[in-house]
Amino acid sequence: MFGRRKAAIGLDVGTHAIKMVEVTVSGSSAAITNAGYREVPGEEARAEALRQLVLDKGLRGTDVVSSVAGRSVIVRYVNLRKMDASELQNAIRFEADKYIPFSIDEVVLDCQPVEGAESVGPDEMKVLLVAVKRRLIEDHVTLLRSCGVNPVIIDVDGFALGNAHLLATDMKGRQGVSALVDIGASKTNINVMENDRSLFTREVYVGGADFSAEISRRLAVNPFEVEQVKGDPGDRQEEVREAVQGVADDLGNEIRLSLDFFENEFDRAVDAVILSGGGSRLAGLAQSLEGNFNKPTEVCDPMSAFSLRLSQGGAQTFQEKAPQMIVAIGLAARLGRN
Ligand SMILES: Nc1ncnc2c1ncn2[C@@H]1O[C@H](COP(=O)(O)OP(=O)(O)OP(=O)(O)O)[C@@H](O)[C@H]1O
Ligand SMILES: [Mg+2]
Structure with a gap:
C-alpha cells in the first residue's frame, strides 16, 4: 500500500551458495535491510548450511520467497488462438502436454499472456507457459521447512532475475531492451526485458x-x-x-x-x-x-539502485557479493513491491 513499509525475505538456495536478502520498500525507495551468504560445500551439506544461515540471521519461523531452477523447470513461449483468461486456464493443460517432456500429472503449471510479441497472427496470442515438476517444488518446500523457515512463494530463478531488475529500475529507470544474464555455478539464466516487460527467458x-x-x-x-x-x-x-x-x-x-x-x-x-x-x-x-x-x-551494480541499511559486517558481505545476490533480491521483490 502506498507509503507503507513492507519487508520481505528472498532465499536463493543455489548449488554453490545460499543467498539471503531482506528488502524493505517504503514509498518509492527500496533498502537492503538484512543479508546473508553461506557456501554449500556439497549436495549433502546443503540442509546443514541452510540451517546455519537461518540460525545466524535469526530467520526461524519467518516467511520467505524462494526458487527452483534446472531441467525440471520448463519455460516455453507458445502461440495459441486468442482466448480470455478463464478459457486459457482450462486450455493450458491440453496445450502444455504438447510442449513439455513430462507427464502433465507430474507438474505444476502456470501461464500468462505475453504482450507485444511480433510473430503472432491476428487471431493468435503468445503465452508464457511454465511447468515445474511437482516433486522438485515439494522437495524444496520440505528442505526450507525442515530448516526452520516458512516458504510462501516458490518462484523460478529466471523470473526472479527479471523482478530484481524491475525493482531496481523502479528506483533508477532504465529504458530499452536489456538482456539480464545470471551466471551461477551450474547454469546461466537469461531474461530479456523491454522496459518493464520480460519477453524471453532461457x-x-x-x-x-x-x-x-x-x-x-x-x-x-x-x-x-x-x-x-x-x-x-x-x-x-x-x-x-x-x-x-x-x-x-x-x-x-x-x-x-x-x-x-x-x-x-x-x-x-x-x-x-x-x-x-x-x-x-x-x-x-x-x-x-x-x-x-x-x-x-556490464556486471550489474545493485548498490546503485538500493540503499543499504545493514550492520557493518553485513554491509561488507553484501558489497563483496553484490552481483551474486540478485536472484535473492528478485525473490524478495515478489512480496516487497505491493
Ligand atoms: N570472485 C569470484 N570470481 C570468480 N568466480 C566467482 C567469484 N565468486 C564466486 N564465483 C563463482 O560463482 C559461482 C557461484 O555463483 P552463484 O552463487 O551465483 O551460484 P549459485 O546460485 O549457487 O549456482 P546456481 O544458480 O547454478 O544454482 C561459483 O562457480 C563460484 O566459483
Ligand atoms: Mg543461482
Whole structure:
C-alpha cells in the first residue's frame, strides 16, 4: 500500500551458495535491510548450511520467497488462438502436454499472456507457459521447512532475475531492451526485458562450475584453491584466462544464440547485456563476453539502485557479493513491491 513499509525475505538456495536478502520498500525507495551468504560445500551439506544461515540471521519461523531452477523447470513461449483468461486456464493443460517432456500429472503449471510479441497472427496470442515438476517444488518446500523457515512463494530463478531488475529500475529507470544474464555455478539464466516487460527467458547449462573444472585441471589446484584463485588470481591471471577461454567461448556462444533468437522472434535489438551471479565476477569474463556479443556488457551494480541499511559486517558481505545476490533480491521483490 502506498507509503507503507513492507519487508520481505528472498532465499536463493543455489548449488554453490545460499543467498539471503531482506528488502524493505517504503514509498518509492527500496533498502537492503538484512543479508546473508553461506557456501554449500556439497549436495549433502546443503540442509546443514541452510540451517546455519537461518540460525545466524535469526530467520526461524519467518516467511520467505524462494526458487527452483534446472531441467525440471520448463519455460516455453507458445502461440495459441486468442482466448480470455478463464478459457486459457482450462486450455493450458491440453496445450502444455504438447510442449513439455513430462507427464502433465507430474507438474505444476502456470501461464500468462505475453504482450507485444511480433510473430503472432491476428487471431493468435503468445503465452508464457511454465511447468515445474511437482516433486522438485515439494522437495524444496520440505528442505526450507525442515530448516526452520516458512516458504510462501516458490518462484523460478529466471523470473526472479527479471523482478530484481524491475525493482531496481523502479528506483533508477532504465529504458530499452536489456538482456539480464545470471551466471551461477551450474547454469546461466537469461531474461530479456523491454522496459518493464520480460519477453524471453532461457536457462543454459554452462556456469561457474565449468570454469572451476578447467582451472582445477589446467592449474593443478584442488577445489578449495580454485575458489581462491578465481577470487584473486594474483600473478596467475594469464594462466586462468587461458584455462577458461574455451568455456567462456561456449558460454558466450550459447548466450548469443539466445539473443539472436530473441532478436529474430521479436524483431528488435538487444541494447545492453547486464551480467550477475557469482560466475560474472571472474576477472576478464565480462570483456570476453562483450567481445562475443558485440553489445555493451556490464556486471550489474545493485548498490546503485538500493540503499543499504545493514550492520557493518553485513554491509561488507553484501558489497563483496553484490552481483551474486540478485536472484535473492528478485525473490524478495515478489512480496516487497505491493
Ligand atoms: N570472485 C569470484 N570470481 C570468480 N568466480 C566467482 C567469484 N565468486 C564466486 N564465483 C563463482 O560463482 C559461482 C557461484 O555463483 P552463484 O552463487 O551465483 O551460484 P549459485 O546460485 O549457487 O549456482 P546456481 O544458480 O547454478 O544454482 C561459483 O562457480 C563460484 O566459483
Ligand atoms: Mg543461482
